[in-house]
Amino acid sequence: MEQKSEDNSVEKTIFDAIAQGDLDLFKNILAQHKSNVDFFDENGMTALQHAAYKGNKDMVQLLLDRGADVNSGKHEYNYTALHFGALSGNSDVCKLLLDAGAQPTATNSVGRTASQMAAFVGNHHTVATINNFLPRAEVSYYSVPQGQQTEAYLPSFLVDPLHKFVLGVNIHPVRLALNLQHIPGLLENADKISKVLEMLCKKEMTRGSDTNEVMAFKYHYLSYIVREIHNIRDKQKPSSEEKKHDIVEVFAKKLLKPGKDGVSLDLMDTFLKDCVREFPYRECTTFHQMVTSLTSKDPPPALSVINCTINGQRGFVDAIPYCSTCGEEKPAKKCSKCKSVQYCDRECQRLHWFIHKKACNRESSAPATASNAKTNIDAGELSAELKNLMAG
Ligand SMILES: [Zn+2]
Ligand SMILES: [Zn+2]
Numbered sequence: 022m023e024q025k026s027e028d029n030s031v032e033k034t035i036f037d038a039i040a041q042g043d044l045d046l047f048k049n050i051l052a053q054h055k056s057n058v059d060f061f062d063e064n065g066m067t068a069l070q071h072a073a074y075k076g077n078k079d080m081v082q083l084l085l086d087r088g089a090d091v092n093s094g095k096h097e098y099n100y101t102a103l104h105f106g107a108l109s110g111n112s113d114v115c116k117l118l119l120d121a122g123a124q125p126t127a128t129n130s131v132g133r134t135a136s137q138m139a140a141f142v143g144n145h146h147t148v149a150t151i152n153n154f155l156p157r158a159e160v161s162y163y164s165v166p167q168g169q170q171t172e173a174y175l176p177s178f179l180v181d182p183l184h185k186f187v188l189g190v191n192i193h194p195v196r197l198a199l200n201l202q203h204i205p206g207l208l209e210n211a212d213k214i215s216k217v218l219e220m221l222c223k224k225e226m227t228r229g230s231d232t233n234e235v236m237a238f239k240y241h242y243l244s245y246i247v248r249e250i251h252n253i254r255d256k257q258k259p260s261s262e263e264k265k266h267d268i269v270e271v272f273a274k275k276l277l278k279p280g281k282d283g284v285s286l287d288l289m290d291t292f293l294k295d296c297v298r299e300f301p302y303r304e305c306t307t308f309h310q311m312v313t314s315l316t317s318k319d320p321p322p323a324l325s326v327i328n329c330t331i332n333g334q335r336g337f338v339d340a341i342p343y344c345s346t347c348g349e350e351k352p353a354k355k356c357s358k359c360k361s362v363q364y365c366d367r368e369c370q371r372l373h374w375f376i377h378k379k380a381c382n383r384e385s386s387a388p389a390t391a392s393n394a395k396t397n398i399d400a401g402e403l404s405a406e407l408k409n410l411m412a413g
Pocket of ligand 1: 344345346347348349352364365366369
């Protein structure tokens with residue numbers, strides 16, 4: 022009996038620590054709690070559900086490390102930990118829960134999934150994170166030789182890099198190119214990567230009633246981009262004398278070059294429309310919806326149509342600031358000279374400079390607004406750096 026009340030007080034302290042966001046207290050008290058961590062509060066909620074609702078990634082991770090059951094809970098409206106994570110708007114928390122086996126299709130008492138709840142409260146990034154999730158096993162399947170194969174399609178060291186690449190929510194082609202360059206192993210093995218993506222697409226389309234057309238299209242789309250970058254790499258090989266260009270830079274320059282009106286990205290649009298046209302499953306609803314949208318009287322940019330299809334949301338057209346290079350939401354930096362464009366970082370600014378430099382000189386002759394040195398990238402400094410690069 023005494024033991025019981027001691028347990029209760031430890032459990033209560035755990036809930037308190039989560040409510041207060043006190044990580045140190047939480048770690049200490051969790052260490053004292055030796056038994057199963059799937060205990061409930063008076064509302065039938067587990068500690069994991071509370072931590073998810075608070076959007077506290079560290080606490081969620083610690084509980085999962087202690088074996089917390091991601092699908093446990095007795096909440097009266099059947100909310101799962103993933104529902105709470107979705108409401109918190111913390112995409113990292115949702116990803117941890119999904120990795121631990123949370124069921125994205127589980128519904129609450131009013132028939133809503135976690136992703137629908139996230140959409141309901143406007144957590145669009147979280148919606149996309151949940152909808153774009155796939156278990157690692159889907160990728161690792163290709164790292165094991167099948168049937169008569171002596172060699173697997175995918176070397177095992179590429180399983181995690183490819184999984185990470187597929188989970189990415191920002192589907193802007195330049196962001197994907199940057200991801201390919203940043204995640205080690207991918208760019209060098211672009212041919213294998215694009216082939217496995219095509220196989221994932223085919224597998225997804227042959228699941229019968231479980232087919233996820235959107236995911237199948239995403240695989241096709243990623244494969245198409247990877248193939249294009251692989252082609253750029255191939256073309257570069259013979260030129261031994263010529264200075265080797267950064268592949269991502271070549272790709273970005275091709276896609277970001279404005280059309281005749283100086284604004285619309287005609288080349289990107291053509292490139293992406295070709296991608297949609299090459300989708301091999303033309304009978305499916307997803308394909309029809311995209312074509313209807315792209316052939317309408319005043320069609321939206323192909324990038325918006327694709328983003329809408331894959332992420333189920335408005336694409337790169339809102340009042341939210343986007344990186345001018347890669348479409349990342351709410352980028353951290355501004356061009357220090359004109360302050361009219363935003364970028365993720367210096368790399369994105371560098372890739373955009375060939376277009377932006379004219380507009381920048383024009384705009385910066387207008388009186389500058391108050392600046393924040395921390396978030397600004399000095400255009401003059403960058404320009405000098407680029408000159409050095411060229412000379413070098
Ligand atoms: Zn960017
Ligand atoms: Zn500027």
